[in-house]
Every structure is written in C-alpha cells, then in structure tokens.
Amino acid sequence: MIVATGITRTFAGRGGRRSTPVHALRQVDLTIPDGGAVSFIGESGCGKTTLGRILCGLEGFDGGELTIDGQPVSRLRERQRAPLFRRIQMIHQDPYSALNPTRTIANILGDPLALRARQLGKPDDWIAGRRAELLGLVGLDPGYVLPRYPHMLSGGMRQRVVIARALTVDPEVLVADEAVSMIDVSLRLGILRLLRDLRSELGISLLFITHDVATARYVGQDGELYVIYRGAVVEHGSTDTVIQRPVHPYSQCLLSAIPVLRGIEEPGPDRLIPLAPLEERVEPPGCLFRPRCPFARDDCAGRQPPLGRLGGTEQEHACRYPQNREVVAVPAANA
C-alpha cells in the first residue's frame, strides 16, 4: 500500500529570476490500496506527472511524507529506498521514446530479465521462458516481436512492450502516466483492457494518470478518482460518484469537455465551460479556481476552501458552494 500525506513540490519558475515559483503539488493526500485502482485527472500542467514521478522515486518532494508498505521514504537511506521503489513502475505516455531504437525487443526485455534472474537465483534458461510468458501476458506474439526493433512496431504494440518491460521486475504498482494519449483511439481500448487484466490477474495496483475521464472510468470504475487543479486535490471519491454526481465546478468543467456523440448522445443539461483559460502565472487569493469558475461568489476570494464534505456530500471536495450538476452527456432520446 502507498500512502502519500501532504505531499508538496515547488519548482523554481522557469523564466529566470523574476518568475514566480510553480506549486506543482500542494499538500496532496493519496492512498493506493493493494490491488486497487486510483485515477488522477486534471488538465495539463496540474501536477499529474510530478506526482507519478514522486511515487516512482524519480523526483523528490519538499513537504509531506510518502509511505510505501509501511516505510516512510524520507527516513530511509538511498540504499534502502531502491528496492521499495522497484515495486512501483512507471509507464510513460510516449512509447516512441521509451524504447532504445538500436536494440531488438529480445534485448530490451532480455537485459532486465538477466538482472532479475541473478536477483532470484534463476538459471539462464529461465530468461527466455519468462520473456515469452510476459509477452503472452501483454498480448504480443513472441515470434513476431522478439527479432524486431521498436520502430517496426505500431504505437500500441510498443506500449505493450513498455508494459512487459515494467513487468520484468515483478512490480506491485504500475503508474500509467497518459499511457494511451499518443495512441490512436481505435487501439486505446486494447491497452486499457490490458491494464485492467493485469490488475485482476496479477493483483497489481494501478495509478492511472490522465486528462481523459472516460479512460479513467474504463480502467478504474470500481476504484477511486482524484481531481487535481493546480497541484491541489479539489474532489476525491469513488470513480462512479465523482463522474455521476460531481460537485466541484472544476470537475464539472472536465466532464463537460468530453465530446458529445451527437445522434446517440445529448449534452448534459448543465454542461459548462470555464470562464477563462488557465493563467499559471497568477496565484489568486482564496479558491484557486475562482477566476475561471462560473459560480464564484465574492467570499470565494477569502480563504482557500479545505478538502472536506461540506454539504454532506459522499465525496470529498474543496468548494464553498458544492452543487450537483448534470454535465455528463446523456443518451439521446431518439437513439
């Protein structure tokens, strides 16, 4: 189990000395239960990748604590951290740059497996068997892919190779960061289903990071959903609750942005759009979403509303005026 409490990460701004610091994560609390599915959604720049990288040990944090299987990471030495973070593997969004173009798939999987064989005290001939087994697991034909180079495979196949490579170290958690966003829509479902199957068959838990709520629903309908805005969690609850009865206006904007398939769907009656684009450089007082919120009132500029269940909601949220709105598309009457 992974428990993050109050995780904070601030970057020095990129625009030289005059620029303001970027609050990539603000006091994020997050739990990934063993075998669970957790989705993390928000628009680009909201801190999703930073969180994923922190959970994988690829990035440090400035505040809060990360506890992996009961061990608080900040109190461990580098040598003790490595085996903990081995349990958490990252799947990047770009299957094109994730694989070394000069090596065959046989080598790309063979190298980490050779290391693993030594760790586990397995004989050399274990490697080829395990490699075939992993490829079978991710739905690839070993005879076809092993002799090939990454550029000879489609984006979907490459992403499957990336997943197989992550599985070589027997991870307990996969962090999938926009894992399907560079793949054709037609091929996404296959990868999403694979992630789902790995969870149900191997008990691997999943942190699914995306800006596309529909894909989060597909992989983690029985899990938890966190909506993040400018580094802060603004709504959190069961995936179904947040999608069907969102109360934070930002979540409602995200859900409204999903294209409506006219003819078979109609826009939700309360569909809405933010008042303005995100201004990353401006740090407004009070609720961070206020400048873009269609429902903001004067006192929203006061104190930043804390995450809670104001209004007796099922989910946690950070809005002073939570209200249910029907923003998700509904089946068309004549479909």
Added chain:
Amino acid sequence: MTAHLTAAEQRTRPAGVAVSDLTVAFPAGGRELPAVSHVSLDLTPGKITGLVGESGSGKSTLALALMNAVPKPGLVTSGSVHIDGIGNVLSLTGSGLRRVRGPGIGYVFQASQNSLNPLKTVGKQLLDLGRSHGEKNLRGLLRRARELIEDMGLDAVRVLSSYQHELSGGMRQRVGIVFALLLNAQVLVLDEPTTALDMLSQASVLEIIKRVHRDLGLTTLVISHDLGVVGELADRTVVMYAGRVVEEGETQGILRDPRHPYTRGLLAAMPRITGDLELARALPGRPPDLLTIPRAGCVFRERCPLAMPVCADSEPPDTLSGGRRFACFAAAGSAGATSAGHAETEAAS
C-alpha cells in the same frame, strides 16, 4: 459548378470542394503504392465535414492534395480537385497555387503546435506570411490578425509579441487557426487540430472552430483519428480506411446507425463516459501501411468480423442508401439498397 455567379458573389458564398477519383501514390517496397485510392467526395459549402480514420489511413495525404501540396515523393496519379471560383487545383502551378494556398484554402497542419518559428514573434511571422503573398496593406493585415486573436479569447498584444515557447499548446493551436484565416480563406482545413491537447483545451479549440466556421461562412474540413471530435463538430462525416472512403453521410446518422463494419468498430472501441463499459470492444488487428494493404478484395477484410468469401475476391462497390454511402458487401446485403458504380455515386452525391 457556380459559373453563373460573379466573382463578387462567389466571395460572399461558401465555396464547395469536389474531389473526384483522386489517387495519390508513394514509392514503397520498390513500387508505387496508393495512400489515397480513387477517392471521390464533396465538401458541402458552408458545412463542417469530418474526416476520420486511424493513423496511416491517408487523411493527411488527401487533405494536402486539396491544395496540390502532396509531399515528394508522392504523386497524384488520377483525379481532380475542384474548388468553386478556382477550378481544378491539381492543374495549377506557381502563382496559381499561391492564390490557392492561403487566400483559397487556409490550412492548419498536423502538429502545427510545433510549426512556428521559435526565433520570431508571432506578429513578425504573421507579417512574413502577408509579405510572401504580396499583401501591401500590412496595417490592415495586423488589424485582422488582432481581431481574429481576440475572437479566440486571447490577448492580442501579448500573443503578437510572444515566441512559440511562451504559448501553451491550446494557444499555439489557436494561433495556427489565425494564420490559416489571415488571408481570408474560404475553405478551412484542420489536420488533427486537438490531438496533442488535453480535454479542456480541446473543448475550447472545438468551440472556436465552430464559431469561426459560422461567423466567417467557411467550408470546413476537420481531420481526426477520434470519432468523438468529429461527432462533436461535423455536419457530415467521411470514414477513411487504407486510402479508401468506406462510409460517408450525415454525422448523426452515422453515429446512430453506422453501416460499415469499420465505422462500427471505431465507435465500439471508444471508452465512454456513460453506459455499460462491457459493451466497449477493442478493434482487432492493426491499421495497415502501404505495404500491407490487401492488394485484392476489401481492404478491411483481415480485421472484419463480417468478412465473407466474396470479400477476398473483389473490392466492394459503393452502396447508396438514404443519403449514406458505404462500401461493404455484408452491409449492402442487409441494406436493400442500390449498389452503385463510381459514376452513379458521383452523380448522386
């Protein structure tokens, strides 16, 4: 097509585009292989047409042919592209083409997020574009640019003085649309305009496309691999597979009742926000490339759940049925519709 109109009248009316029997080939594996094969299709004046299909299906090649801008070593081996008030674009050269690219068709290239010059401000690049088209009234050009930028909800002064890296993905995409519309294009072509954007930026870019299309009276072509984008925007939808148009018709009808098994597969493969998740089905197999497109029979047959013996023998002809066109033996069998050769199709569409 609009010979009875004067030039002035033509400018105030949306222009129609008629593609007829277009074939574009690339050399591959030692031969010339078609990326676009005998495609006929109309862009209805004043409407948004959506062109959807997987990567490699020939969408960009088709769209570039609309401006006679197929990249080398590609070659147009058959067909014509007629634009109202311009004529057959494929027979134009030199200055004739310059009149098409910009003033005739405004084009937002795939990955145009990265197509700005990183060393020049947006304003300088807009002026360069005007100069390269011999525009004398640069002040007027800038005024138009400012209007377009503000129209898209952006701060014109800031955008004009910005460099590429200072703009977000969504802002760059909007700037791409400003470039495309700067020279008063009548036809707007957008190739994957939202593919690298997050959902919120996508939604606002789609809104902007709808608005400029309507306000400027354009004829618009939107290309996407995402049926959702096309479903949200387009009046008519064209589905492309392996260089062929496999289905075409009014968007709502296509989404409600897709006839071609490929269109059905695309729709079923979309993760959806409502309804039963278990109904979603991955599309089996993978899109073909020029070397693996079947040479005979239906190009979709290797991935098709309905394939029959006849599908391996000959290419399915176009079937016309209630304003819809599709090319599939199985769907034709259940349609009770007229099967049409190419000539009839053109006459009817």
